[in-house]
Structures are given as C-alpha cells and as structure tokens.
Amino acid sequence: xxxxxxxxxxxxxxxxxxxxxxxxxxxxxxxxxxxxxxxxxxxxxxxxxxxxxxxxxxxxxxxxxxxxxxxxxxxxxxxxxxxxxxxxxxxxxxxxxxxxxxxxxxxxxxxxxxxxxxxxxxxxxxxxxxxxxxxxxxxxxxxxxxxxxxxxxxxxxxxxxxxxxxxxxxxxxxxxxxxxxxxxxxxxxxxxxxxxxxxxxxxxxxxxxxxxxxxxxxxxxxxxxxxxxxxxxxxxxxxxxxxxxxxxxxxxxxxxxxxxxxxxxxxxxxxxxxxxxxxxxxxxxxxxxxxxxxxxxxxx
Numbered sequence: 357x358x359x360x361x362x363x364x365x366x367x368x369x370x371x372x373x374x375x376x377x378x379x380x381x382x383x384x385x386x387x388x389x390x391x392x393x394x395x396x397x398x399x400x401x402x403x404x405x406x407x408x409x410x411x412x413x414x415x416x417x418x419x420x421x422x423x424x425x426x427x428x429x430x431x432x433x434x435x436x437x438x439x440x441x442x443x444x445x446x447x448x449x450x451x452x453x454x455x456x457x458x459x460x461x462x463x464x465x466x467x468x469x470x471x472x473x474x475x476x477x478x479x480x481x482x483x484x485x486x487x488x489x490x491x492x493x494x495x496x497x498x499x500x501x502x503x504x505x506x507x508x509x510x511x512x513x514x515x516x517x518x519x520x521x522x523x524x525x526x527x528x529x530x531x532x533x534x535x536x537x538x539x540x541x542x543x544x545x546x547x548x549x550x551x552x553x554x555x556x557x558x559x560x561x562x563x564x565x566x567x568x569x570x571x572x573x574x575x576x577x578x579x580x581x582x583x584x585x586x587x588x589x590x591x592x593x594x595x596x597x598x599x600x601x602x603x604x605x606x607x608x609x610x611x612x613x614x615x616x617x618x619x620x621x622x623x624x625x626x627x628x629x630x631x632x633x634x635x636x637x638x639x640x641x642x643x644x645x646x647x648x649x650x651x652x653x654x655x656x
Contacts, residue, residue: 357450357453357454357456357479358456358457359480359481360481361456361457361459361460361461361462361481362460362461362462362481362482362483362590362591363456363461363462363464363479363481363482363483364461364462364463364464364482364483364484364485364589365464365466365469365476365482365483365484365485366378366463366464366465366466366485366487367465367466367467367469367470367473367484367485367486367487367554368467368470368486368487368488368489368570369467369470369489369494369546369547369550369551369554370467370498371489371494371497371498371501372467372487372489372494372570372574373570373573373574373606373609374392374465374467374487375392375465376465376605376606376608376609377390377392377463377465378390378391378392378393378463378464378465378466379392380605380608381463381465381602381605382463383605384598384601384602384605385461385463385590385598387459387460387461388459388460388461388462388463389456389458389459389461389462389463390462390463390464390465391462391463391464391465392464392465392466393428393465393466393467393468394408394411394452394453394464394466395408395412395417395421395426395427395428395452395468396408397417397418397421411455412452412455416452421518422517422518422519423517423518424517424518424520425448425518426448426451426452426518427452427468427518428449428452428466428468428469429468429518429520430518430520431445431448431449431471431472432468432469432470432471432472433471433520433522433526433527435471435472435475436471436527436553437526437527437528438528442475442478445472445475446472446475446476446478446479449469449472449476449479450479460593461589461590461593463589470522470550470553470554471553473486473553473554473557473565474553474556474557474560474562474565477562477564477565482564483564483565483566483588483589484557484564484565484566485565485566485567485568485585485588485589486554486557486558486565486566486567486568487567487568487569487570487573488551488554488567488568488569488570488643489569489570489571490570490571490640490645491544491547491548491551491632491636491639491640491645492620492621492632492645492646492651493620493621494547495540495543495544495547495632496618496619496620496621498543499539499540499543499618500617500618504521504539504543505521505539505542505543505546506539509521522546522549522550523542524545527549540628540631540632541631541635544631544632544634544635544636545635547635547636548635548636548639551639551643552639554567555639555642555643566588568581568584568585569581569643573585573606574606577603577606577607579599579603582599582602582603582606583596583599585602586598586599586602621651621654622650624654626654626655629651629654629655630654630655633646633655637655
C-alpha cells in the first residue's frame with residue numbers, strides 16, 4: 357500500500373448506501389480510485405471475481421480467507437476477539453491492498469472494517485469516515501434484505517474458519533440468552549455492538565476519524581453535510597464543484613431492497629419496539645434517535 361496515497365475508509369454497519377461511494381466516487385473526484393469491499397468473493401459476478409483474483413490471488417481470496425487468515429471480516433473479528441494484535445491486523449489490511457497505485461485518493465467503502473475503525477488511522481495518510489443509521493430503519497432493512505441470523509443463513513449455520521458473522525461467541529463474549537434470541541433481537545444486538553464501537557472511536561479525540569448520519573446525506577441530501585464530508589476527505593484538494601457532483605451522484609440508488617415485508621416502526625407492535633429499545637435505546641439516545649412522541653409511547 358503506497359504511503360503517499362491518501363486513503364479514505366468509509367465504514368458503516370451496512371445498509372447505509374455506502375456501496376454508492378465505492379462504486380461511483382472515482383467518477384466524482386479527479387485522480388481518485390474507489391472500491392466497495394475489495395476482498396469480496398461474489399461467485400455470481402464473474403468479472404469482479406476475476407479482477408479480485410488478479411489483484412490478490414486464488415489462494416488468498418479462497419483458501420486463506422476461508423481459513424480466517426485474511427479478509428476484512430475475519431481481520432475485524434479476530435482483532436476484536438484478541439486473536440490478532442493491532443500490529444498483525446494492520447499488517448494484513450495493508451498487505452491485502454498492496455495493489456493500490458496510480459491515484460491521489462483511494463476511497464474504500466467497506467462495512468467489514470467495522471472492528472478496525474480506531475486503528476486504521478495509524479496507516480500513513482489514512483482517514484476514517486463513519487456512518488450511523490437509525491436502528492429502527494437499519495434492522496428493518498436487514499430483515500427485508502434476506503435471511504441473516506436465521507436457520508437459513510448459511511454463514512450463521514457454518515460458523516467456522518472465515519465463514520462467521522458477528523455474534524457473542526465469535527467475539528469471545530458470554531451471552532447466555534443469544535441462542536434464545538429471535539432474528540429481530542439478534543439483529544438489534546448486532547446494531548448496538550457495531551455502532552457502539554463506532555461511537556467509542558469518535559470519542560477518542562482522533563482527528564482523522566469523523567462521523568456522519570445516513571439520513572443527512574442519503575435522505576436529506578444536505579449540502580452542508582456533503583461539503584463537510586468532502587472537505588474532511590480531500591483536505592486542501594477540495595473544490596466547491598465537487599459538492600454538486602456528489603449531490604447528483606447521490607440521486608442514484610444501489611443495492612435497494614425490493615422486499616418490504618417487514619414494515620416501518622410506526623406499524624410495529626409494542627413488543628418489537630420494546631425489544632429494540634432494550635438493545636439499542638441507550639446508544640439511540642446518544643445519537644439523537646428515538647425522540648418521537650409516538651416512539652416514546654410505544655416503548656413504555
């Protein structure tokens with residue numbers, strides 16, 4: 357990984373639209389390259405698979421990742437459960453990105469880096485941009501997306517080597533109730549765990565970490581927030597014209613849910629509201645979510 361390249365890691369818990377940044381930021385910012393989850397193995401996207409094998413190798417992408425030795429998800433988990441030291445985790449992150457060259461800015465949108473937010477700025481010329489999203493919308497989006505944390509979730513069922521999801525067991529944390537949680541409760545727990553890590557990172561006084569809210573950028577398309585995002589990422593290379601370009605880019609939608617079976621929180625019963633509040637309520641309040649009168653009545 358070239359030390360001279362400015363590296364900007366855009367990290368969220370997923371389902372926050374940041375894939376758009378990985379796919380399109382390079383079209384918005386001159387002399388930049390952007391990527392979404394560069395170590396992802398998607399057997400249904402042949403062109404992308406071949407590209408990633410050329411960058412790394414078949415051995416790295418399939419064998420070492422499958423054994424839990426490489427891959428952003430594995431490195432995050434193993435750093436958090438103390439089987440990788442900080443030095444080893446950073447060494448592996450840099451090694452997997454050794455192919456980056458020929459640009460002034462490298463943007464990586466990668467939710468799998470969730471466990472490394474406080475140490476990534478130690479890579480020379482690196483910044484971390486974190487995204488929070490209202491847990492009520494995030495949980496709904498995860499459930500509508502697929503089968504995560506159910507008996508039909510292959511990763512959750514296999515749970516060996518490099519095929520693991522976030523869970524108390526995989527983080528070496530005790531939780532007597534985890535196996536009794538339903539899908540909704542497990543996903544609430546995951547939101548709280550990941551976003552608590554983010555919250556702790558932004559309260560560590562590291563000047564190279566900054567946070568934003570999904571709602572400000574992707575729903576409100578707030579010009580001032582977008583300007584701050586770009587100024588922080590680009591520093592002296594920022595140009596005002598980039599704001600309008602990014603606003604236009606944000607009108608595109610990628611990775612949208614087509615299923616809407618799990619409704620918005622306004623239509624939830626009190627049990628769902630109270631469960632989410634139990635797992636997420638403290639952090640929600642710190643982030644400014646959950647102040648609606650209707651919500652407060654539902655969690656009583």
